[in-house]
């Protein structure tokens with residue numbers, strides 16, 4: 001049973017200021033770190049580091065291929081990390097029973113939840129958006145888990161709705177034996 005006093009939220013590591021991005025940088029988010037950090041316990045995940053891509057690393061992107069949507073290297077299309085990202089997502093999904101929400105990094109081919117640029121095999125940008133390979137597995141395994149990205153968190157209405165859903169989800173968890 002979940003503890004009454006701690007609401008845990010999963011989060012993309014780079015949003016906390018961790019230096020895990022492909023270019024060795026981060027995506028520190030002021031609202032998350034200065035407003036939410038005192039109210040929640042964050043559990044950070046960086047799937048690209050977790051599957052061994054290292055920092056810095058070659059950038060990757062979502063590509064629509066004849067074999068479906070793949071996560072391929074921007075400079076080296078032979079680098080295909082779709083399966084490792086999916087497998088890591090499936091593995092993490094089995095460990096999320098104590099989380100009441102998840103804040104993902106927007107537009108990431110691994111962590112994005114619907115705002116990820118989709119490319120043709122030629123590299124050309126398509127007029128479509130996709131979902132990250134890791135986040136997709138988390139959301140498929142936990143369809144009721146409240147999720148948002150830092151871009152949506154900037155919208156007060158979306159933010160309030162997410163936080164209300166997190167609170168309700170946490171209360172539900174407390175009554176699950």
Ligand code: SF4
Nearest residue numbers: 013014046105108111
């Ligand atoms: S978006 Fe996800 S994979 Fe990319 S650096 Fe952040 S946590 Fe890592």
